[in-house]
Amino acid sequence: MRISELSAESGVAIPTIKYYLREGLLHQGEQTAATRAEYDDSHLRRLRLIRALLEVGRLPVASIKKVIAAVEDEDLPIHEMLGIAHYALGPAVEPEPGEDWRQARAEVDRLLDGLGWDVSAHAPTRDELAQTLLKMRQLGMTVDLAPYVEAARTLVAEVEMDTVPFHGPRDAAVEALVLGTVLYGKALDVLRRMAQESESARRLA
Amino acid sequence: MRISELSAESGVAIPTIKYYLREGLLHQGEQTAATRAEYDDSHLRRLRLIRALLEVGRLPVASIKKVIAAVEDEDLPIHEMLGIAHYALGPAVEPEPGEDWRQARAEVDRLLDGLGWDVSAHAPTRDELAQTLLKMRQLGMTVDLAPYVEAARTLVAEVEMDTVPFHGPRDAAVEALVLGTVLYGKALDVLRRMAQESESARRLA
Structure with missing residues (x-):
């Protein structure tokens, strides 16, 4: 298809498509004449992925470039x-100096070991959870993560990963992961607050 | 106790305490001399609440004033x-014009009716969920909220609301609700992403 059709099909304006081409986010089409190029389904999939990273993941263009580079590197598992x-979807958390941070981080590592979860030693989620734990302790909260571990485990193992097409095109797998992670994350957060309101109403009735 | 002791006990600097007094966020102490006032446990509790709303809830001072006014209005259930x-903890969502929004919002209302959840017709969470649903549909996702409803229901009914001291001081109840909602919300979100990484590793091994 030509660029005008690619635009119509994807809903992305032509100047935006040209910008993605210049930035290297979208791969070039097949040049069929000096001023004409042919695009195909791979371009449509890539535009869907860019839109997901930008509008749903809210990633800056520099992070999107890294993700696209990983998608294009067929040697990368x-x-x-x-x-x-x-990892790009989570907030950037800086480890804090001091013993309290070290303890919270060690607690996260022990938790994951105990669960037998296969989470990389360098995963930024480890620091993210350490930061939340530390804050809870500083504020004197009683900390019990067990019900949350169980809720996350159930959701992910029984439902979430089934929606990621692991064995299809690489763009489509990343797109599905980003959309599912962010949008079902939002849905879960708001449903939890709705359930809290309802339960508060019930208990205080 | 005197203001210096209130500061030491709460960990809040004296100039900050004076700012809260001027803004009306913290109630005045009992004047015992022209330049001396006595503070008590109610001031400590209030400072904890302000800290929770500011540092954990990330609310602007104008919103904090509204929450404090509700805490002080003993006639308010x-x-x-x-x-x-x-409601102040959630993002502000503006309804969008058009039929798609109306349908998403109606779907949320039907969902809550069907569940029998006691959520106010004016709860901003209804618009928040409608926005997420609409985005999911626009992106062509398969939408199934049932597992998320179940996860939220289980967590809230079996664990979360037990930590809110409904029958203690009003400040303490609001503080516990804010800390639990925000910090356990963060913990759940990061545990879910950890579980996703682990499940992806397992399936792709």
Whole structure:
């Protein structure tokens, strides 16, 4: 298809498509004449992925470039490719100096060991959880993660990963992971607050 | 206790305490001399609440004032008071014009009706969930909220609301609700991403 059809099909404006081509986010079409190029389904899939990373993942263009580079590197195993997208979705957490941080981080490592979860030693989620634990302790909260571990485990093992097409095109797998992680994450968060309101109403009735 | 002791006990600097007094976020102490006032446990509890709303809830001072006004209005039922704090924690979502929005919002209303959850017709969480649903549909995702409803219901009914001291001081109830909602929300979100990484590793091994 030509660029005008690619635009119509994807809903992305032509100047935006040209910008993605210049930035290297979208691969070039097949040049069929000096001023004409042919695009195909791989371009449509890539535009869907860019849109997911930009509008849903809210990633800056520099991070999107890294994700796209991982998608294009066919030698990179799928699990590593998905990890690069996944890690980019979380907030950047800086470890804090001091013994309290070290203890919280060690607690996270013990928790994951105990669960037998296969989470990389360098996963930024470890620091993210350490930061939350530390804050809970500083505020004097009673900390019991067990019900949350169980909720996460059930959701992910029984439902979530089934929606990621691991064995299809690489773009489509990353897109599905990003959309599912972010949008079902939002849905879960708001449903939890709705359930809290309802339960508060019930108990205080 | 004197203001210096209130500062030492709460960990809040004296100039900050004076700012809260001027803004009306913290109630005045009992004046015992022209330049001396006595503070008590109610001031400590209030400072803990302000810290929770500011540092954990990330609320602007204008929103904090509304929450404090609800805490101080003893005629306001506990459930309503908690609702004011709770609603302030979510993002502000503007309904969009058009039929798609109307349908997504109607779907949310039907979902809550079907569940029998006691969520106010004016709860901003209804618009928040409608926005997420609409985005999912626009992106062509398969939408199935049932597992998320079940996860939220289980967590809230069996664990979460037990940590809110409904029948203690009003400040303490709001503080517990804010800390639990925000920090356990963060913990759940990161545990879910950890579980995703682990499950991806398992399936792709």
